[in-house]
Amino acid sequence: MAAIKGPVLVFVLAMAFGCVVCYDRPVARKDVSIPQPKELSPTSPQQVHASVVGADKMRISWITEGSAPAIVEYDTSPGSYSKSATGSTSSYRYLTYKSGKIHDVVIGPLNPNTVYYYRCSSDSTREFSLKTPPALLPIKFAIVGDLGQTGWTNTTLEHIRQSNYDMLLLPGDLSYADFIQPLWDSFGRLVEPLASQRPWMVTQGNHELERIPVIHSTPFTSYNARWHMPFEESGSSSNLYYSFDVTGVHVIMLGSYTDFDPASDQFKWLQDDLGKIDRGKTPWIMAIIHAPWYNTNTAHQGEPESTLMKKFMEELLYKARVDFVFAGHVHAYERFTRVYDGNVDNCAPVHITIGDGGNREGLASKYMYPTPEMSIFREASFGHGQLEVFNATHALWTWHRNDDDVSVVADTVWFTSLSSDPACKL
Numbered sequence: 001m002a003a004i005k006g007p008v009l010v011f012v013l014a015m016a017f018g019c020v021v022c023y024d025r026p027v028a029r030k031d032v033s034i035p036q037p038k039e040l041s042p043t044s045p046q047q048v049h050a051s052v053v054g055a056d057k058m059r060i061s062w063i064t065e066g067s068a069p070a071i072v073e074y075d076t077s078p079g080s081y082s083k084s085a086t087g088s089t090s091s092y093r094y095l096t097y098k099s100g101k102i103h104d105v106v107i108g109p110l111n112p113n114t115v116y117y118y119r120c121s122s123d124s125t126r127e128f129s130l131k132t133p134p135a136l137l138p139i140k141f142a143i144v145g146d147l148g149q150t151g152w153t154n155t156t157l158e159h160i161r162q163s164n165y166d167m168l169l170l171p172g173d174l175s176y177a178d179f180i181q182p183l184w185d186s187f188g189r190l191v192e193p194l195a196s197q198r199p200w201m202v203t204q205g206n207h208e209l210e211r212i213p214v215i216h217s218t219p220f221t222s223y224n225a226r227w228h229m230p231f232e233e234s235g236s237s238s239n240l241y242y243s244f245d246v247t248g249v250h251v252i253m254l255g256s257y258t259d260f261d262p263a264s265d266q267f268k269w270l271q272d273d274l275g276k277i278d279r280g281k282t283p284w285i286m287a288i289i290h291a292p293w294y295n296t297n298t299a300h301q302g303e304p305e306s307t308l309m310k311k312f313m314e315e316l317l318y319k320a321r322v323d324f325v326f327a328g329h330v331h332a333y334e335r336f337t338r339v340y341d342g343n344v345d346n347c348a349p350v351h352i353t354i355g356d357g358g359n360r361e362g363l364a365s366k367y368m369y370p371t372p373e374m375s376i377f378r379e380a381s382f383g384h385g386q387l388e389v390f391n392a393t394h395a396l397w398t399w400h401r402n403d404d405d406v407s408v409v410a411d412t413v414w415f416t417s418l419s420s421d422p423a424c425k426l
């Protein structure tokens with residue numbers, strides 16, 4: 001009997017409230033604490049992560065407690081490191097916290113679709129490996145925002161690991177350290193098993209700001225120090241917005257929490273960047289923001305980072321025929337149809353909110369009714385997305401729900417590129 005009760009109750013509730021699918025919402029989970037392993041010496045690398053730089057290079061970033069050389073030694077078989085590169089070391093202070101030594105080294109040129117083995121600071125106790133993205137399509141992206149470091153984050157990461165993705169894209173809100181700097185270190189340790197193996201490309205969210213009036217007035221101190229993205233290479237003057245090409249896709253990382261008005265550097269940079277895209281080389285374009293421009297959840301309605309940024313920048317993305325806009329911020333999943341200026345438009349980007357990585361604030365489970373026709377799928381569950389771009393015309397998007405610690409594909413849709421649609425020619 002007990003086995004029948006649950007579904008019957010769900011059915012009755014579904015009839016009563018008219019929802020298509022009802023779930024018992026999982027509760028928020030506590031932070032998982034990843035302490036520094038005792039066996040690590042002050043010169044052992046920790047919090048290792050990789051990001052792409054230009055067409056054939058990678059930046060390796062890591063932290064040591066004490067002074068250690070900013071050197072990465074690498075090659076294509078384990079235990080032999082015939083190539084090496086050196087870089088720079090920095091650190092920062094935040095209130096009473098002083099960071100470890102943050103090292104940044106760019107390695108390459110590297111071959112595409114190749115596994116490299118590497119060690120950092122010449123430490124022979126920890127060998128890492130890293131696969132470079134393929135030169136030609138297909139490529140598989142894992143996309144997840146608002147990650148945090150809870151029990152849900154942990155299982156979401158495990159699902160992502162199993163996907164054998166090529167690159168992770170993170171639309172902001174990484175550690176949820178929220179001023180408590182050691183939590184940036186534990187986040188670095190939590191993601192290291194994945195982020196040291198594949199490039200992780202991130203943009204910032206509101207939780208990265210960490211600005212305290214008068215006391216610490218500089219925003220993004222920790223984020224910028226720890227997650228150096230390839231902004232210089234894309235002509236940007238700020239780590240908060242940048243772009244890159246990877247395997248047939250032009251990815252634009254925008255900053256929702258820095259200036260975006262038409263007189264801003266970011267706006268001018270975006271105009272320039274869009275003007276330089278070669279659709280023959282990158283038939284797909286995606287943009288990543290933190291605060292969504294389309295959102296039918298009751299959470300985060302009417303914030304200027306959503307409404308004003310959309311007002312200023314939406315036309316630029318539309319006219320460039322950007323295929324996708326991914327956002328985070330709202331702790332739920334929502335997929336829209338192609339939409340521009342509030343209307344369904346077949347030549348506009350698909351907007352997807354994927355802010356459901358697993359942070360400690362829990363899910364945003366209230367929606368606006370009736371459901372607007374442009375909102376195709378919405379659900380307040382943890383999870384992550386995968387975008388597999390097969391060729392110049394076809395890409396497969398899947399959303400993987402993480403409600404019971406298992407990965408369930410709950411939304412699947414094929415997209416065709418706007419560059420291949422004659423009706424969308426400009």
Ligand SMILES: *[C@@H]1O[C@H](CO)[C@@H](O)[C@H](O)[C@H]1NC(C)=O
Nearest residue numbers: 032033150151154155158159
């Ligand atoms: C994280 O997940 C892994 C595998 O899914 C599990 O073995 C491990 O115990 C989890 N760690 C924490 C701190 O929850």
Ligand SMILES: *[C@@H]1O[C@H](CO)[C@@H](O)[C@H](O)[C@H]1NC(C)=O
Nearest residue numbers: 389390391392393394395396
């Ligand atoms: C692109 O990939 C899709 C999905 O695998 C396939 O159906 C289609 O034929 C491919 N197009 C070309 C031109 O190869």
Ligand SMILES: [Fe+2]
Nearest residue numbers: 173205206329
């Ligand atoms: Fe956020």
